[in-house]
Amino acid sequence: MLDSDKAKMLLNDYIEDTLDPATRNELEAFLQTDAECRTFFREAMDTRRRLQSLSVVTPSEQFDEVLRQRIVAYVQEGEKTSHPKRGVSVMVSGGVLLAALYMFFFTDIGMAPSHDEHVMPASTISTAVPGMKPAVQKATTPDKASIPKDSMETNIRKDAQKGIDLISDPK
Amino acid sequence: MTFKEKPATRPTGTQPSDEELIARFQQGDAYAYDLLVKRYKDPLMNYIYRFVGSRTDAEDILQETFLRMYKNKHYYREIAKFSTWIYTIAGNLAKTELRKRKRRHFFSINNYMSTDKDYELPDKNITPDKYADSTITDAEIQKAIEKLSPKFRQVILLRDIQGFSYEEIANIVNIPLGTVKSRVNRARLRLQQDLKKIVRD
Known part of the structure; x- marks a missing residue:
């Protein structure tokens, strides 16, 4: 059974004629009995009619x-942008x-290689300077007296006398 | 008791379809472009004008729409209807224009008052005959349309003035079908209320 709220839910479908015939008949019968709802539907239809009859701009x-x-x-602009490239x-x-x-x-590039007599073959070039002896490097061993003493030696000795062992791992 | 739906621009008889024309244009046929412009400029102008409410802005947006169609012809794919594509371009440009205006007039009492409330019960003091017989000018209806927020305005224009189906609107606006139906319903109720106020005043 339709009431005012349910009827209003059908408004859009009614306006657009998409209701099935049975529902449409039921709705129209209801609108005959409900003046307020009928007014509402007529106004809705009229609003749509007004929209559809608006002048065309x-x-x-x-x-x-x-x-x-x-x-x-636009076409010319496209051509201009392609021309500079x-x-x-x-x-x-x-x-x-x-x-x-x-x-x-204007340069030698591209000229045929010349076989000039003044050019010395690479195999004849020596890197050694004639008449010079190569220097010999000698290994030297330092004197015992010239080696500096270990600064910790005295301290380790003293700690050993006191029974302090700072070197070995504690157990 | 139902209204006859305003037919959208569609090819008839032996005329090539929009999709055939855009395909020809994609292959370099400039005449096909001219035909598409001729076919769509009036309905698109009407749509954009009702959307943005200014003839000058509407014409600029229409120019931009056709220019984009020219520049981006290869982006069109035949999976969508041409009308859906071109109305999407125009709608997006119109929304951008409205956003620019909103930035310019950041706060407006008029816009603030036009928030989308649910409908109120009709005023019983106005008889249906008075409402139906009253003369409401185009300008007043346009003003009522402009009081709707863009998302509601767009769907009602596409449905009630341009005559698109709900499915087509869902594709153009890129929202679910149920949302389209709900927005159309709310927009109609809101317009109904506003037009009634005009009659009362």
Whole structure:
């Protein structure tokens, strides 16, 4: 059995005509008996009708032209951004080519190796200086007297006399 | 007792579908782009205008929508309807515009008062005939629409003015179907209340 609250829950489906026929009939029968709910439904229907009959707003006459200009600007902007990259790469490769040509023509790079008689073969070069003897390094052993005494020696001896053992591990 | 739903812009007869046109445009056919603009500019303008409430802003957003469609044509995939895609772009731009305005007018009494409350019982002093026969101007209805928060405004515009199905709205707004239904319901009730106040005043 429908009441006012349950009926209002069906409002949307009623407005949009998505109720099954039995429920729709039941609802319409209920609306005949409930004036407040009937008013509410009529207002809801009227609100929707008002929304649907709102005037249609259209773009201005210049709209198409402005859009066309924006698209042209976008396309041109795309071309502009791609040109500098191309320009830079052309300049870099041109520079490299010029540098290579300069080095080829004005330096020895690229010339055939010359077999000049003045050039000494590497095998004949000696690193030893003639007439000089190599120095001989001798190992020396220090005197016993020159070795410094262990500073702890005296203390260890004294502790041994007292029976103190600081060296071995405590048990 | 039911309203005839306003038909959305759809191809008829031998006209190519939106999806065919966007596919052609993706392959470089600029004429297909022109056809899509011609087909969608009026309904989109109407949608955006009702959303943001300013003709100048609406036209700017519409321009931006079509420009984005041009720039991002390859992002469209045929898994979605073209109308869903283009309305999503337009809706997102409109919401961005509203957010910008909100930042500009950080606190407004008018907006504060338009929080989304549940509906109240109708005023019994206004008879149904008075409500139905009263002359409410477009501007007053627009004002009532603008009092809705954007999330409610968007769904009611898509449903009651643009004529999209609930499923399509769920795709455009990217929210669950149940949420769409609930928002449409609440937005209608809120509008009903506000329009009634206008009649009473």
